[in-house]
Amino acid sequence: MPKISKERLEIYRELRRDFKEDEFINLHPIQRGGVLSPEARKAIVEFADGYSTCDWCPPKTARLDMIERPPIAQFMQDLAEFLGMDVARVVTRCREAQFISFTMLGNPGDYVVLDSLAHYSTYTAAELARLRVKEVPHSGYPEFRLNLEAYAEKIEEVKRETGKPPAAVLLTHVDYLYGNLNDAAVVGKICKEYGVPFILNAAYTGGIMDIDGKKLGADIITSSGHKSWAASAPTGILAATSEMGEKLFARSKIVGDWSKRKFGVKEYALLGCTVMGAPLMTLIASFPHVVERVERWPQEVEKARYLVEQLERIEGTRQIGVRPKNHTLIHMESDGFFRASQAHKRRGYFLYEELRRRGIVGVQPGLTKHFKLNTYGLSQEKVERVAQAFLEIAREQNLSVS
């Protein structure tokens, strides 16, 4: 008798996603850059089975990044070069890349200086590495602009407090809340002056914008395959200068006390191999597409600005964060839609539902006053349909449209 009855297992049959990318226009703030390329869709089927990358694992140096069939080893080099760094590894998530950086650069109790708009996972990565955080402030509503020069002050503060510089500095290249793009070179310069390792978290930029880590003064770049590289989750990227790579990718030194076993080929912060299957292969299969698409970034920004312009025609509606947009992640504030929701029988859900009725998803159900959307990779025609839909819904709710 199976432990769990057939009836109870029924809910796991015929698992369906809420929508299909080709049937809806999806504006989900975290999903746009992770929509697979057609090539990745083929690769995920080809490499679907567990350990599918390991058919030709080299016996002596059994390590994922050394596999040549499929061309994983070559990919690691090309990936590093593409980011303007010396060495790269694929890890399970951008947050893991950050954790590895923190734990290999710092000791418990050390500080990491980070921006106050960093993703929660940056904070929890620091917490797991037993580091303390010191935040660089932002300007608050409505721009939430980071004061990048304050990185110097914060490094000084850590030095006064602990007698030594922080273990690392982290800047979120584009934050998840407002989609503000930061000039990483400013922070790179400060870090160089103080001799502190600079981690650039490119979760929302690597894979959609061209990034040259060396030019920006980054010692480490972290990024997210499922967020910005047209790859399946979970995939993270950890790229570094040679010097920093020595620290992050240190080989295992542990020795079995009885057996004397050693594992000197393994990079212990990665726990050896990382993404040994389908998601890695989607990342690789999408790479030619990604190399090409970053060249089209200016057009992507144009579409985002166009949508903001259209949405701001709606009464009491404006874009929050630095203006004009330099990224496709958009945070809107709408007193208009909020007032409409107060009177609507579906309350805050009306906006989601009205959009969905028009073939548009991704705005979080229930939200009207503040909502985020992302236009990355949508055609101009689709962005126009999105704009029209919002304007139409506004008019239906008797909001004025200028």
Next chain:
Amino acid sequence: MPKISKERLEIYRELRRDFKEDEFINLHPIQRGGVLSPEARKAIVEFADGYSTCDWCPPKTARLDMIERPPIAQFMQDLAEFLGMDVARVVTRCREAQFISFTMLGNPGDYVVLDSLAHYSTYTAAELARLRVKEVPHSGYPEFRLNLEAYAEKIEEVKRETGKPPAAVLLTHVDYLYGNLNDAAVVGKICKEYGVPFILNAAYTGGIMDIDGKKLGADIITSSGHKSWAASAPTGILAATSEMGEKLFARSKIVGDWSKRKFGVKEYALLGCTVMGAPLMTLIASFPHVVERVERWPQEVEKARYLVEQLERIEGTRQIGVRPKNHTLIHMESDGFFRASQAHKRRGYFLYEELRRRGIVGVQPGLTKHFKLNTYGLSQEKVERVAQAFLEIAREQNLSVS
């Protein structure tokens, strides 16, 4: 001008696996339990895009394991129950599950007592958590039988050396080298007596054999989705008793010093969300199949024993590890095939090539003297074909077959 030329990117087009599961009989020691179920093959296509599980992420408690559409929250409960534990999470790899256990139970410098046949990733997980290891010995060639009673001695040794018990004890339920199955209850009992948390690494057992963690006295069970749960890589399982779950899944306490931001809903050792896409959905889609297949374990062991019996008919060939087999992972030693390779123009590669010519893959290219194979999930008819192929090759090499 793209940074990397089109020509150089050519190698990433048309990525193909070395073989297709339906065209070859695959004996790869680590791949058998991770072959997807037909249901999982559908799910991976449906949830291929990055962050595909997050369409209905609950806004207030944004956490993967709380998502109800698709039924991830329910799956976590059913998974725990299936393993006879109270609480379960899907993490990125079995090794990550071990690292989380080590780092949340121990402090730098503490000991973990483990078996000397543990996988390298157990050692590197301890290394990353800054723990020391103390190994329980095995009997050496040819049985490599672990002395389970020695766990008590080793705990005593740690107590004498450090004045306190080890942070944790780990037993590899079935080891990757010889496929020896250990009686976990023996270790569970010892750990209970000493009040030390017992981690059962079920990478090769959970998902193919029925496991009742509570009955075995396990406080924590770790397992590997891509190894034994018919799931894509990377997926790991971390299941625990309620008491131990409180420690492993502790909520984040870090506070931004300037912003006062907090992330109290996040389980910080998991860095928040883990496998937020396709591989998780393959694990869930295969779950009904897995619940059912563990009931057929005795037949799987029978097939493994049959193959051993057939292979041992070949001159100078015998199974290494505990006899008779209690698991489908088989380690063969063959002086016969080794001698044949010395005379063969393809040297050690002849065995791989001869098998492949007969539609059989998975034995590591180059190996003859020692090789591993796994019969899990193969039909009796296919196992017979494998046996016939080996016998045929032996005869062709003028080895006697009894």
